[in-house]
Amino acid sequence: MAWTVGQTLQNGKYLIEKELGRERFGITYLARDEQGNEFVIKTLHEDKLKQLTPAEQDSLKSKFVDEARKLEGCKYPHIVKIHKTFIEGQLYCLAMEYIHGDSLANLVSRVFSEKEALGYIEQIGDALIKIHGKGLLHRNIKPANIRVRTNQSEAVLIDFDLAGEFDYPFIYRWQNEPFAPIELNSQKILTGACTDVYSLAATLYVLLTGKLPASALKRTEGKADLIPPKVINPHISKRVNHAIIKGMELDPTHRPQTMQEWLNLLGLRRSFAIALPKQPRWAVAVEILGVVGILAAVVSTNINVLGFLERHILPPSEKVMPFEENR
Secondary structure, three states, X not given: OOOOOOOEEOOOOEEEEEEEEEOOOEEEEEEEEOOOOEEEEEEEOHHHHXXXXXXXXXXXXXXXXXXXXXXXXXXXXXXXXXXXXXEEOOEEEEEEEOOOEEEHHHHOOOOOOHHHHHHHHHXXXXXXXXXXXXXXXXXXXXXXXXXXXXXXXXXXXXXXXXXXXXXXXXXXXXXXXXXXXXXXXXXXXXXXXXXXXXXXXXXHHHHHHOXXXXXXXXXXXXXXOOOXXXXXXXXXXXXXXXXXXXXOOOOHHHOOOOHHHHHHHXXXXXXXXXXXXXXXXXXXXXXXXXXXXXXXXXXXXXXXXXXXXXXXXXXXXXXXXXXXXXX
C-alpha cells in the first residue's frame, strides 16, 4: 500500500506531499520536515514485498539497506545527498535532499552542444567513479535521473536502483529501456562498472542527437541497429562518436571496463582525485615557509659539504664547484 498525501512519518517529522515516481522495487515521495525543508523519501514497494516469501522479503530488505548505507557514505557534489535512513512500520526508508532544478530529460528538448554535453557527462562520470569505488552500481542512469541545479551548471545523479541485484521472476527487467544494457535483461550476464558505462554513453547519445537509441534487447534480437550518433548529428566529433559506440557495445566485455577508461576515450583524461579539505591561509603560509626552510637547509648543507671536500679530501684538480657555478 502506497503512502497518501498528508500522511506523516516518524511521529510527524515528515509530511508526505506527493508521490514522485515508482521503479522496479521502490517508490519515491516528496515530503517536508517540521521546518518546511523539502526531502525526497524512497522506500520499498510494499505491494511487491507482499508477493515474496518471508525469506525473500528479508533478502530484499537486507540488500536495500546495505546499498543505502554505502550510498550514505558517498559525500560528493554530483551525488544526491542522503540525510538519514530510518524504518517506518515494516519499511526501510531513505530521506534524501530534494534537488531544485530540472532533469536532463526535460532539457533535452534541444540538442546540446558537444562541449555542454561533455561537461555534464564528466560530472556524472566523476560521481560514478566515486560510487564504483564504494562497490556500488547505479543501474538506472538516464537523463530523467540526472538533475541540473537551478541557475547552475551542476549535474546531480539521483534515483539509484538500490537492491538491484535482487532477483525474482515476477519482477520485470528493463525490457526495451533504451538506456539499459543487455545484462540488466539477463540473469546469466554479470553486471559491473561497464553496466553504468553503457547507460551513461546512451545518455550522451540522447543529449547530442535528441533521439533515443535502439534498445539493447531489440539490437540483440536483430530487430534494430544502433545508428551512429554522427549520422544523426554530423557536428559530433569522430572521437566522441567512437566513444559512444564503444560504450554501448552489446557485449559487456567489449566495453571499457571502468568509467575512467570510457572518459579517457572521450578525451576527458584527468584522473579524479578525492578532494582534500581546504586549509586556512595561515596554514598554507606555514607549510610554504617550512618547505622553504628545508630547501635552504639542504642548500646550506650541500655547500658546507662541498667546502669540506675541497679543503680536506679532494685534490686541486678535482675541485667541486657550487650549484650555480658547476655547469
